[in-house]
Amino acid sequence: MSEVRLTVRIDFGSAGAIGPGKIRLLEAIHKTGSISQAGRSLRMSYRRAWLLVDDLNRCFHEPVVTTQPGGTRGGGAALTRFGRQLVKKYRSIETQAAAAGKKQLHDLGVAWRDGNHRTQRRLKKPVHAAARR
Numbered sequence: 001m002s003e004v005r006l007t008v009r010i011d012f013g014s015a016g017a018i019g020p021g022k023i024r025l026l027e028a029i030h031k032t033g034s035i036s037q038a039g040r041s042l043r044m045s046y047r048r049a050w051l052l053v054d055d056l057n058r059c060f061h062e063p064v065v066t067t068q069p070g071g072t073r074g075g076g077a078a079l080t081r082f083g084r085q086l087v088k089k090y091r092s093i094e095t096q097a098a099a100a101g102k103k104q105l106h107d108l109g110v111a112w113r114d115g116n117h118r119t120q121r122r123l124k125k126p127v128h129a130a131a132r133r
Helices: 019-034 035-041 047-060 081-098 102-111 117-123
Strands: 064-068 076-080
Touching: 019 035, 019 047, 019 076, 019 081, 035 047, 047 064, 076 081, 081 102
Parallel strands: none
Antiparallel strands: 064 076
């Protein structure tokens, strides 16, 4: 059986969404103290990481990440109190959703065909009407 896991994405209508990628970025910023280092650790460009942080800061009434410009002492980034709460609440929702769907996820995992089933389907030649006669 494949490893089955639930991925949670919280949509705020057309205003935006929060999912595992943004949460991993926030966790990496918290760990490294830097947007650029967090982005690198996730194989993400600095520009992409910065745009995601900027989007998060604009979406909420309170900032999620604070930054200090670079210079001789170097810059840095940190999650605000609200940013830490956001990560904690997201992870809590994720844990609760996975627990609520545990049996159904297991059942789907058992039903899932392991292996390279997608490749096998593509390799089969289509049967044309003329070939069936």
